[in-house]
Structures are given as structure tokens and as C-alpha cells.
Amino acid sequence: MPNRCRLYLITPPVFELEAFSRALEGALAGGDIACVQLRLKDAGDAEVLRVGAALKPIAHSADTAFVLNDRPDLAAKLDADGVHVGQTDARYAEARALMGRDRIVGVTCHNSRDLAYEAAEAGADYVAFGAFYPTGTKEPSHWAEPEILEIWQETATTPCVAIGGINVENAAPLVHAGADFIAVSAGVWAHVDGPRAAVAAFNALFDELS
Numbered sequence: 001m002p003n004r005c006r007l008y009l010i011t012p013p014v015f016e017l018e019a020f021s022r023a024l025e026g027a028l029a030g031g032d033i034a035c036v037q038l039r040l041k042d043a044g045d046a047e048v049l050r051v052g053a054a055l056k057p058i059a060h061s062a063d064t065a066f067v068l069n070d071r072p073d074l075a076a077k078l079d080a081d082g083v084h085v086g087q088t089d090a091r092y093a094e095a096r097a098l099m100g101r102d103r104i105v106g107v108t109c110h111n112s113r114d115l116a117y118e119a120a121e122a123g124a125d126y127v128a129f130g131a132f133y134p135t136g137t138k139e140p141s142h143w144a145e146p147e148i149l150e151i152w153q154e155t156a157t158t159p160c161v162a163i164g165g166i167n168v169e170n171a172a173p174l175v176h177a178g179a180d181f182i183a184v185s186a187g188v189w190a191h192v193d194g195p196r197a198a199v200a201a202f203n204a205l206f207d208e209l210s
């Protein structure tokens with residue numbers, strides 16, 4: 001029996017801290033969230049550190065891990081629980097050296113099993129595949145099919161994350177295919193009934209399918 005799928009929540013790329021802190025509290029009140037990733041694409045280092053220092057305790061108050069995107073150096077400074085690195089960010093080995101063995105290091109692997117096996121063998125805590133669906137959050141450079149999750153589950157033990165355009169309505173095939181985590185940004189923050197309802201709906205779906 002595979003593990004129950006869990007939600008991996010990604011912040012919007014731009015937000016106002018005070019209002020977003022309340023939105024994050026609302027999302028966390030909606031149900032289980034394994035991890036919150038701070039993904040600010042156009043902020044300077046000082047701003048990332050300021051926002052990270054404010055959001056980390058909010059995530060921790062719900063027993064949710066706090067992960068920083070792109071920057072293992074800032075993640076270490078923030079004492080974050082982990083960092084997510086893409087193929088054009090810091091290399092995995094550099095991220096691991098900065099974060100230490102006890103923190104989470106996740107790696108983008110697009111639609112490539114070879115990249116994923118390489119990351120897993122190097123010691124990554126999870127590999128991320130995507131994008132599975134069109135998304136307005138960023139312009140995806142690669143497209144993945146659910147089959148990559150099935151093959152990954154049959155051939156590897158490192159957890160896998162599915163990302164890209166996922167919402168409550170289109171997540172089921174990815175859960176069926178074996179995603180350990182469903183990573184979502186707009187599907188939570190732009191949900192018609194608000195973030196709390198979105199998180200509750202994702203959790204109901206995971207309960208139903210796992």
C-alpha cells in the first residue's frame with residue numbers, strides 16, 4: 001500500500017507579507033500540509049530573509065516544514081527545514097553541504113528519470129517532476145506525463161513530487177500514478193472558496209484515493 005499523498009504548498013511569487021501571513025494561517029487551518037515552500041522570484045536577499053523569518057514560525061505552528069526555493073545559502077541563514085533547487089540553481093552537492101544531512105534538499109527533475117535517479121543516488125530527499133498541466137505561475141520549460149510517477153514508484157524509493165498547474169479537479173490522476181506529494185500554488189491561493197477550503201478539499205481527495 002503506497003503512502004498517503006500529501007500537499008506541498010508553494011507561496012505566490014509576489015505578495016504583501018501581512019496579508020499573506022493571514023492567508024497562510026487560513027491555509028494551514030484547512031488540513032494537513034507537509035511543507036510550505038517560500039518562492040519569491042524577484043526579491044532581494046534581505047527581503048527573502050525578512051519574509052522567511054516571519055513565515056517559518058507560522059508554518060511550524062502547524063507542524064509544517066518550511067522550505068526555501070532556489071537559495072541554499074539563505075536557507076541555511078534562515079535555519080529553514082530545507083531547500084528546493086532546480087537544474088539551474090545551486091548544484092545538489094552545494095545545497096547539501098550548506099544544509100547538512102538532517103535538512104531537506106529537493107531537486108527539480110522536469111520530465112527526466114535520468115535526472116531523478118542521479119539526484120536520488122546523490123542523496124536528495126525528494127525529486128520533483130513537472131509541469132503536468134498548464135500554469136500561469138510560470139512558463140514551464142518541460143512537460144511531464146503521469147506515467148513518469150508510476151515508473152518512479154516501481155523503480156525507486158526516494159519520494160516524488162508532482163508540480164505544475166495542479167488543482168483539486170485535476171490532481172486525481174497524479175495521486176493514482178503515485179505522487180507522494182502534490183505541489184500547488186495557484187490551486188490553493190486562487191481557489192474560488194479560498195485557501196482553507198482548497199486545502200481541505202485536497203486532503204479529502206487524498207483520503208479518498210490513498
Ligand SMILES: Cc1ncc(COP(=O)(O)OP(=O)(O)O)c(N)n1
Nearest residue numbers: 069084085086087108128161163183
Ligand atoms: C517542489 C518544487 N518542484 C519544482 C520546482 C521548480 O524549481 P525550478 O525548476 O528551480 O524553478 P523555480 O521554481 O525556481 O522557478 C519548485 N520550485 N518546487
Ligand SMILES: Cc1nc(C(=O)O)sc1CCOP(=O)(O)O
Nearest residue numbers: 130131135137164165184185186
Ligand atoms: C514553480 C513551478 N515549477 C514547475 C515545474 O514544472 O518545475 S511548475 C511551477 C508552478 C507551480 O505553481 P502552480 O501550482 O500555480 O502551477
Ligand SMILES: [Mg+2]
Nearest residue numbers: 070085086089
Ligand atoms: Mg529554482
